[in-house]
Amino acid sequence: MEVPAQRVGEGNVSLLLPRLCPADLRDTALLTLKFKFNPRLGIDNPVLSLAEDQDHSDPWNLQRPRFCLLSKEEEKSFGFHLQQQLGKTDHVVCRVDPGTSAQRQGLREGDRILAVNSNFVAHEDYAVVVRHIRASGPRVLLTVLAQHVHDVVHTQQGSDGFLCPTLGSGVRPRLCHVVKDEGGFGFSVTHGARGPFWLVLTAGGAAERAGVPPGARLLEVNGVCVEKFTSNQLNRKLWQSGDQVTLLVAGLDVEEQCHQLGMPLAAPLAEGWALPAKPRCLNIEKGPQGFGFLLREEKGPNGHLGQFLWDVDPGLPADKAGMKAGDRLVAVAGESVDGLGHEETVSRIREQGSCVSLVVVDPEADRFFSMVRLSPLLFLENAEVAASPPAVDAVEPSGLEDSRQCFLYPGPGGGYGFRLCCVASGPCLFISQVTPGGSAARAGLQIGDAVLEVNGYPVGEASDLDRLQQLPEAEPPLCLKLAARNPQGLEAWISSVSGEAWTLASELL
Structure with missing residues (x-):
């Protein structure tokens, strides 16, 4: 049976009575134009829903990876704190602020972050995870696992990688910019009283040339979710776009795979097609x-x-x-x-x-x-x-196995963002603390790294301490040669120096 389609811009728009608006229409008010009463166009104020309703209290939701699509509120954060764990690659949500996007989307204290958008990060460094989240801009999709499930999986399997659902290579929603030609936008919309909507393409038309796949599901128009729009609201939104419109769409293969994985068709997963501008x-x-x-x-x-x-x-x-x-x-x-x-x-x-x-x-x-x-x-x-050339404070491999060189420049306060300590056994000098976001963190310094050389001078003897105390006054950059410990060695080494007072860093995101 053929699905009836309605071409964009055709037909008369019926008069609609004003609809009472709920109290919270902030997103709609910001993302749609204001209208005065017009007897031809009518008035229609849709309730914009950017996420499906979820029962976050359902225990079953916590037994498997969950997807949290967060939106950053104006000039604020997503509303959660990420903690760096000593000697581990776990990325732990240590706090969720009440009333924020993170809380509304079901993020919980103790959740482990497995992926940021389409990037699997469970085994990445803490600084890399923070970088991915910040680079995502106003919206980010987090794949998370509840703490108790994570602990069981690690005990039984030793890895949580197999638990993280991922889209196949090249299977992504598309952000397509369509410019109207003599044939219009080159698509029509499946007819229905309310979304979701699918697109029927004109062969060789503007939409097809812009990369819209056949039979694609329409998710957003110019950054606004249209999944629950009425046909009239969608037509009006497209009419407002003028001669060009940006569509977020998902092809049939993407829609099917996301459905199987339980993954939302989220904008931060999209790849760009025929975009009018780029960085x-x-x-x-x-x-x-x-x-x-x-x-x-x-x-x-x-x-x-x-x-x-x-x-x-x-x-x-x-x-x-x-x-x-x-x-x-x-x-x-x-x-x-x-x-x-x-x-x-x-x-x-x-x-x-x-x-x-x-x-x-x-x-x-x-x-x-x-x-x-x-x-x-x-x-x-x-x-x-x-x-891009490597940053001057990037990690550069040296000729020695398991060692590397790092170049650091002082931060705004004049420091490099790390602390040194000495122990009687093992390598005399090691990194005991790294400030998140500082020069040392960006250069890749890790807690427990052994310091082999400083500015070309070998270190390791107690007599070197006097020279090390003069480092803050030395001309930058500071050049360190470091040797990293493997995770098992680091854990054993930390246990051997357990008398040290370790502090865990956390970051608001």
């Missing part, structure tokens, strides 16, 4: 006259504070790298600067030394990604990332 990666080497740009903090198109690049001097390194006046800075050395203040952002740039890697968006791209409520970093082309 740019600029690799800049400092010249005799500097980089040649000025960084200022001001409000962007969405009304939020950001770091903007101005006064790009013609012929200097920034100009040659492709920087344009008015670009907004998105990331430094691959790390998002969203939410950072001006001084901390400047410090991040200075820490990179004479070669910096910046991700920027122009005003048009900034407005686009703000509209679809996704981070530009999710759509940074792989080729651009691979072409």
